[in-house]
Amino acid sequence: GVFPAGHVNMPGGQQPQKHYGITSAISLAPPRDIDHQYTQKLCDAMKPFGVFEDEEELNHRLAVLGKLNNFVKEWIAEISELKNLPPSAISCVGGKIFTFGSYRLGVHTKGADIDALCVAPRHVERTDFFQSFFEKLKQHEEIKDLRAVEDAFVPVIKFKFDGIEIDLLFARLALQSIPDNLDLRGDSILRNLDIRCIRSLNGCRVTDEILYLVPNKENFRLTLRAIKLWAKRRGIYSNMLGFLGGVSWAMLVARTCQLYPNAVAATLVHKFFLVFSKWEWPNPVLLKQPEESNLNLPVWDPRVNPSDRYHLMPIITPAYPQQNSTYNVSTSTRTIMSEEFKYGLSVTDEILQGKAEWSKLFEPPSFFQKYKNQTEKINVVKLCRRDSSTCTLKSPPLKCFLLLLFVS
Incomplete structure (x- = not known):
């Protein structure tokens, strides 16, 4: 490279x-021998925090992603037929699931969700993804908690597939077919795309570039x-x-x-x-x-x-x-x-x-380690006991603690 x-x-x-x-x-x-020893000790210290998945959990994720990938290809072939593409084109129309974020980087923790992207050829519209693909997912018995957020800055379908949470984005490329070996890193694939597709592609492109x-x-x-x-x-x-x-x-x-x-x-x-x-x-x-x-x-x-x-x-x-x-x-x-x-x-x-x-x-x-005397500690307690009805965060004490840090 x-x-x-x-x-x-x-x-x-x-x-x-x-x-x-x-x-x-x-x-x-x-690295010296001692550096390898310290690295092993670092791994051992992280294990109790559930940062590493075992082989079985990793394989389960791979199986779920494999099923989802086949599901996407199946759906794109069905859509292509409905839109009267010739059979020769339908057989090689493709479609692919890409992953990004912590899973793609290889640093996801136990039970973490997967960020994924559905890439489709040019004759498949965004409305098809949020209508017919959403309906197809709804029929699948392994898929639970299905919801679409179509008007988000980056539109997404969220669901649980056999226990694994997935956030699925959509991008339609200006290509007749989506081959399995498609590389998203080149800038030319962004040409003539809708801004929502560009935003949806961004996660994958950034993750791939970091690894490169x-x-x-x-x-x-x-x-x-x-x-x-x-x-x-x-x-x-x-x-x-x-x-x-x-x-x-x-x-x-x-x-x-x-x-x-x-x-x-x-x-x-x-x-x-x-x-x-x-x-x-x-x-x-x-x-x-x-x-x-x-x-x-x-x-x-x-x-x-x-x-x-x-x-x-x-x-x-x-x-x-x-x-x-x-x-x-x-x-x-x-x-x-x-x-x-x-x-x-x-x-x-x-x-x-x-x-x-x-x-x-x-x-x-320690909650109090930043505060030097008892008076300040009392003020923290008072602040965190205040009526929290105006707090917009899920954890009012956290909001108050941050507020105190910001003004101290």
């Missing part, structure tokens, strides 16, 4: 190594599992609350992997905290140099769009049209995350010096 930057000159006349990302690596050091831009997928996956678990345990995993969502965490980990291409997960977790505790925001995190495209879609570019200059923590998706995935971040949430990066660095320093166990990294923050 071609990578978005030049070469790293290796000592001793070795072959130059291609490098990943927009700068050369910080270190090409290979990391030097070692297995090291990336294990590191991302650790960082996601850490962020959830520390209460900073939420796009809605102004922190970071799954895609943003994935891009930060991917950038760390680019900077330390030969490191294993234990080292990468430590380097993640090192890099982002020192990052000079609002400098953007980029996995590749944004490429120009003549499709004229709006992209993140502070030189062109004045509103983009106010983004506090830009993390830019690597697929066209490039977007900032962290537009909800505020000065307060950024400050909280910066403190957490520094705390993560100090804990991983201790772990890699043999002074602490990995379990320390996954300890949740």
